[in-house]
Amino acid sequence: MLAWSRLIRAQRAALCVVEQALKAEGLPPLEWYDVLWELERAGPLRPRDLQERLLLAQYNLSRLLDRMAEAGLVERRSCSSDRRGQFIAATKDGLKLRRRIWPVYARAIEAAIGARLGEADAEALATLLGRLYETTPAAPAASVPRGSPASSGRA
Amino acid sequence: MLAWSRLIRAQRAALCVVEQALKAEGLPPLEWYDVLWELERAGPLRPRDLQERLLLAQYNLSRLLDRMAEAGLVERRSCSSDRRGQFIAATKDGLKLRRRIWPVYARAIEAAIGARLGEADAEALATLLGRLYETTPAAPAASVPRGSPASSGRA
């Protein structure tokens, strides 16, 4: 299936362009931005929710948050309604960093996608891609072992 | 840019579905298949060429080939025309394994893509994605540090 192999390669290529751009500016990896951005627009979130939104594996996110907390970008707050859990919130520094990353990130995305497709085709692409990870209405989220990256939920 | 974030997430989701499927059957990870497949249809290749076709990082491919050679799936042959280099060839076992993987792989791809898009849309998607990693004709392949995953070349 052509679409499959191109999906893999196109993402690899685009991701690489963007990560190199961030690295070249001495900025942290992409997921840091994604986490900060989710937190900024949705407010403090439970790790579980972040995990769904970002399609990250649970253990992976857990350690990502460790690193980000150590860097002072997010903080873990206890969660009174469920003492197993916690809330993750972006700190001032976290928000500041996100704003600093954005222009670099945006430029790189433009180079990797916008410049190659143009407005209309980019939108068409987005529409098609959306259908690849929308949860199908009736799916009980159990086709894949629990806690695995793409399992459970809308994301 | 919507297309960007969906590209990342859709690929993540689809890749995860496929890798889980392979793992569930006790089969090796995806790249092993990809390497075997390239070798099968193109004959023995230099690591450099494999690297371009698969968009893998040089050091990464080098060690992937170590593992596959150790598993008896590929063999390194010396290259008389360039003694720095070598040719990688699939072994009988390698070819056999590829054939064994294929049905599982195909089914997973169908579930991750075909079932969600249908023939025509999948083709449209492939076309759009193709434009994201084609090399632009005049590019001297130097926008990114040497040997970095997506650098250099057509792929």
Added chain:
DNA sequence: TCATGATCGATGCAGTTGCATAGACACAGA
């Protein structure tokens, strides 16, 4: 022929990921 610079591929090391599982708590039913 020799120096210079580029290319091919490997590798030490530190950082990250994946797997399996643990520990703490929630929730439902006996």
Added chain:
DNA sequence: TCTGTGTCTATGCAACTGCATCGATCATGA
């Protein structure tokens, strides 16, 4: 209340990745 089952998050360990760099070879031009 107690017990069993499921959920939320963390973590030990092994495998993999990324970075920087090395050694070997090639290619070019003086």
